[in-house]
Amino acid sequence: MSDNNSRRNFLSWLTGLGSLAFLGSIIYPAYKFLVPPESGEANVSQVKLPFTRSEIEGEEKKAKTFKFGRTLGLIVLTGEGELKAMSATCTHLDCTVQHRPDLGIIWCSCHNGRYDLDGKNISGPPPKPLELYIVNEIKGEIFVSKETA
Amino acid sequence: MNGAQNNLIKKGYQWLDDRLHINSLVEYMSSKAVPQHSHSIFYYLGGITLFLFIVQVITGILLLMYYRPGADSAYESVKFIVSEVSFGWLIRAIHSWSANLMVLAAFLHMFTVFFTRAYRKPREMTWYTGMGLLALSMTFGFSGYLLPWNELAFFATRVGTGMAGAMPVIGDYLMVIMRGGEEVTGATIGRFFGLHVAILPLLTTGLLTLHMIFIQRQGMSEPMNWAGKKQEDKKYMKFFPNFIYRDALVWLVALNILALLAVIFPDGIGVVHWPLGIKADPFAAPPAVIRPEWYFMFAFQALKMLPAHIWFLEGELFGIIVFGLGGLIWMLIPLLDRRANENKRSPMIMAFGTFVVLFMVVMTIVGYLVE
Amino acid sequence: MIKFILIFIGLLLFSINGFGSDNNCMSCHLDLEDEGGSASKFAKDIHSQKGLGCADCHGGDPTLDDMDDVRDSKGFRGVPNHLEVPDFCARCHSDAAYMHDHNPSMPVDQLAKYKTSIHGQRLFSAKDKKVANCVSCHSVHEIGDGQMPYSSTHPSNLPATCAKCHSDKDYMTEYKIPTDQFEKYSSSVHGLALLERGDLGAPACNDCHGNHGAAPPGVSSLAAVCGVCHALEAELFEKSPHADAFLENDFPMCETCHSNHAIFKLSDNMIGTTESALCTECHAADDGTIGLPTADSILTSLNNLVMAHLDAKQSLDEAILKGMMTTNEEFLLKEVDQSLIQARTLIHSFNMDSVAPKAMEGIAKADTVMVNSAGLIDEYYFRRKGLAVASLVITFLAFMLYRKIRKIEQK
Numbered sequence A: 001m002s003d004n005n006s007r008r009n010f011l012s013w014l015t016g017l018g019s020l021a022f023l024g025s026i027i028y029p030a031y032k033f034l035v036p037p038e039s040g041e042a043n044v045s046q047v048k049l050p051f052t053r054s055e056i057e058g059e060e061k062k063a064k065t066f067k068f069g070r071t072l073g074l075i076v077l078t079g080e081g082e083l084k085a086m087s088a089t090c091t092h093l094d095c096t097v098q099h100r101p102d103l104g105i106i107w108c109s110c111h112n113g114r115y116d117l118d119g120k121n122i123s124g125p126p127p128k129p130l131e132l133y134i135v136n137e138i139k140g141e142i143f144v145s146k147e148t149a
Numbered sequence B: 001m002n003g004a005q006n007n008l009i010k011k012g013y014q015w016l017d018d019r020l021h022i023n024s025l026v027e028y029m030s031s032k033a034v035p036q037h038s039h040s041i042f043y044y045l046g047g048i049t050l051f052l053f054i055v056q057v058i059t060g061i062l063l064l065m066y067y068r069p070g071a072d073s074a075y076e077s078v079k080f081i082v083s084e085v086s087f088g089w090l091i092r093a094i095h096s097w098s099a100n101l102m103v104l105a106a107f108l109h110m111f112t113v114f115f116t117r118a119y120r121k122p123r124e125m126t127w128y129t130g131m132g133l134l135a136l137s138m139t140f141g142f143s144g145y146l147l148p149w150n151e152l153a154f155f156a157t158r159v160g161t162g163m164a165g166a167m168p169v170i171g172d173y174l175m176v177i178m179r180g181g182e183e184v185t186g187a188t189i190g191r192f193f194g195l196h197v198a199i200l201p202l203l204t205t206g207l208l209t210l211h212m213i214f215i216q217r218q219g220m221s222e223p224m225n226w227a228g229k230k231q232e233d234k235k236y237m238k239f240f241p242n243f244i245y246r247d248a249l250v251w252l253v254a255l256n257i258l259a260l261l262a263v264i265f266p267d268g269i270g271v272v273h274w275p276l277g278i279k280a281d282p283f284a285a286p287p288a289v290i291r292p293e294w295y296f297m298f299a300f301q302a303l304k305m306l307p308a309h310i311w312f313l314e315g316e317l318f319g320i321i322v323f324g325l326g327g328l329i330w331m332l333i334p335l336l337d338r339r340a341n342e343n344k345r346s347p348m349i350m351a352f353g354t355f356v357v358l359f360m361v362v363m364t365i366v367g368y369l370v371e
Numbered sequence C: 001m002i003k004f005i006l007i008f009i010g011l012l013l014f015s016i017n018g019f020g021s022d023n024n025c026m027s028c029h030l031d032l033e034d035e036g037g038s039a040s041k042f043a044k045d046i047h048s049q050k051g052l053g054c055a056d057c058h059g060g061d062p063t064l065d066d067m068d069d070v071r072d073s074k075g076f077r078g079v080p081n082h083l084e085v086p087d088f089c090a091r092c093h094s095d096a097a098y099m100h101d102h103n104p105s106m107p108v109d110q111l112a113k114y115k116t117s118i119h120g121q122r123l124f125s126a127k128d129k130k131v132a133n134c135v136s137c138h139s140v141h142e143i144g145d146g147q148m149p150y151s152s153t154h155p156s157n158l159p160a161t162c163a164k165c166h167s168d169k170d171y172m173t174e175y176k177i178p179t180d181q182f183e184k185y186s187s188s189v190h191g192l193a194l195l196e197r198g199d200l201g202a203p204a205c206n207d208c209h210g211n212h213g214a215a216p217p218g219v220s221s222l223a224a225v226c227g228v229c230h231a232l233e234a235e236l237f238e239k240s241p242h243a244d245a246f247l248e249n250d251f252p253m254c255e256t257c258h259s260n261h262a263i264f265k266l267s268d269n270m271i272g273t274t275e276s277a278l279c280t281e282c283h284a285a286d287d288g289t290i291g292l293p294t295a296d297s298i299l300t301s302l303n304n305l306v307m308a309h310l311d312a313k314q315s316l317d318e319a320i321l322k323g324m325m326t327t328n329e330e331f332l333l334k335e336v337d338q339s340l341i342q343a344r345t346l347i348h349s350f351n352m353d354s355v356a357p358k359a360m361e362g363i364a365k366a367d368t369v370m371v372n373s374a375g376l377i378d379e380y381y382f383r384r385k386g387l388a389v390a391s392l393v394i395t396f397l398a399f400m401l402y403r404k405i406r407k408i409e410q411k
């Protein structure tokens, strides 16, 4: 009888533990879900660049690449001190383009494709312009967004 | 039960009973009985549907924390949920699996009710509210499908709303109202979102409450062939605690299955799948196969197979009228099946039901085979 | 009344016959079989589109009804023979003032350039009637500018246009030059890009040989010709130790390693110290240069990067296959692709230390991809384990509930 009793006690103790584990396996994911991830919020059609104008200025090529959704972007500081951003993927065969401050152009080294600073293809194989993005500087932070038609 | 535990539960119960008199409620529930027979298992289907709805509400509310409607944020936010938010993939997978299973459970529930003819007097109103709930679940699914704003969803919604546009007289207006314009755009997401997270939950909760009150008042229907039986030949089980415990067991099993499916097939499987894929692009060429969700497949396929013209009507219009009439007849079955109230067989009604089931099954299979 | 009707019918017949129109040429020339229907093609000719008619080239008075009268009329030039064609076209095309009225941006030096080309030299000095003149390439009455898809000088049609003569063995025998250029070109990287993929940026014949002034690029100008597109490679090469050595030995720059028409798809095996590598065609271990050690070190760096890229791609593919979200890693792998392209470009410096840093950069990124993908794969198994635990707990509870139900129902 007492044997039976301790067995029953053990089982009900186990059931209690199981119920707790059950609640845990529901509450834990839900709680983790509610903890905001590092990146804060879904990036939509705008990104805040993780660097400042002076860092671009410090670059030898006066330009930096950045991630924009699934694509790579290029932001350049023109001779006039203007910031321009565009897709960094050459429209010819997908090489990454670079700023050539010496020539005042965007240059693709793969086949000498050239674009002007507005992303327009001006010579060489590229068949299309680079997509140009909109740049906004607010209190020292740089925001890049896609044109919304 | 462990003594201390037992004591605590007893005290808590006592405390509540002092204030709310739940004892009478428990007594009422224990006095209710659920018939026991070879088809008793059907009584759990409604419960499963209810369970899945509760899962939908909980996971839906969680998704709402990060989801952002709009043409240039919907896709991005769902992608964010599944790639960055911890367990986001799980919540989305459960919400999607549970959505599909809920529609499936609701359909099964309805057909078992139909073939056991449980809609007969006095349960006509339960049938009507149930039909409303099924329609609401399908609308839930249809509106939720668009929310991720991916390629699959976009084109399916364009075709789906286009079909609604073929309805007589109101078609054009209805389509514009549904789409929030002539085309499926960001405006459509706004509408579908509002429908999906505010209007439908509200209506569903209301109808569901009625549905449950009716069931509690009337109890489970007894099988038709019990009518002539002697009382001692009928077997029953107490609603409380026996049936409730069994219900809980079924829910646990359902939850387990749901968890397995969501983890092993987070994007669904076979023809029931919802990979996020690429963002919707209204100007892109539509993908080779545009499919509605599986529970619209039979209607989609039947409309597709109709000839361009039937008599003086457009084929599609004809199909919609026939479906509308069919749905109305189905809805009004308690009125049409007069013989049920007299405990007589109604071969016509059963033949009609069998035809509908066969039609839906065959059309669904054909729909997946022909493409 | 009948009179009126007759007059009316008469007038009708006359007008059908072209009576009163200012260009009667077509009424006869459309039917002349020995002209092969060339008159009928003229509608899509650029000259026709610009509003020029038959008489603007061929002279004569097009309003006349009778062929013989036309032949005798003022300014009739008729059909030029093969040797006359260049001057026939140049009457307008070398007239800057005339061209300015029609297309001010069009050059007027085609004839001058043509005279410098092998084609032009042979035509004018040797009176060679087999070499190409204007119409050999531009067609007679279907002339289009190079942008029009039907035009024989559109980039995608141009190789075939040149090949009409240059691939014809019998036709070319007396000139003693090869006739396999088109065949080689078609299977080369350039030919495949232009003719199969439709990449209009890829070079056709004229991009290297020029068009009106057609001539093969000389040994010394080759780097400049290829460098039009492959600028970085050319620049690196000019600064490399090979630049002088090639010049001294009269080796054509790019062609020595890459060939000319048949430029094959590149392979990393071209560099190195094995027999299949191109380096060993000139260099030997004891040739007193650092050629082979350099080749060896470049190849090692490159191979390391290639391997790292491959490994990264494999583990990434596994993570993708397991259904994990891998956008960031796919992104990073693209950067590794870029490093690989750049490292391969840097080979042209033929400098021991140029490729290594770029390769290291790429390898570092590839390693990140590997680590992250491995993390994602771990995450995949973590999910399964978590599921197993949760599922076990639920199953246990379900079992206990089942026991409970059995117990109350036994009572």
Ligand code: HEM
Pocket: B053, B056, B057, B059, B060, B061, B063, B064, B067, B078, B092, B095, B096, B098, B099, B100, B102, B103, B137, B138, B140, B141, B142, B143, B144, B145, B146, B147, B148, B196, B197, B201, B274
């Ligand atoms: C109060 C109840 C509900 C709320 C608050 C809610 C909320 C949401 C939200 C925010 C989404 C978008 C996120 C996503 O796409 O994963 C969504 C998607 C969806 N919902 Fe609901 N939902 C509820 C109930 C339901 C019900 C009852 C059903 C079906 C019977 C349903 C079916 C769907 C479907 C099919 C999707 C698309 C899933 C996907 O492809 O991701 N929802 N829901």
Ligand code: FES
Pocket: A090, A091, A092, A093, A094, A095, A108, A109, A110, A111, A112, A113, A124, A125, A126
């Ligand atoms: S890839 Fe940029 S020019 Fe070819």
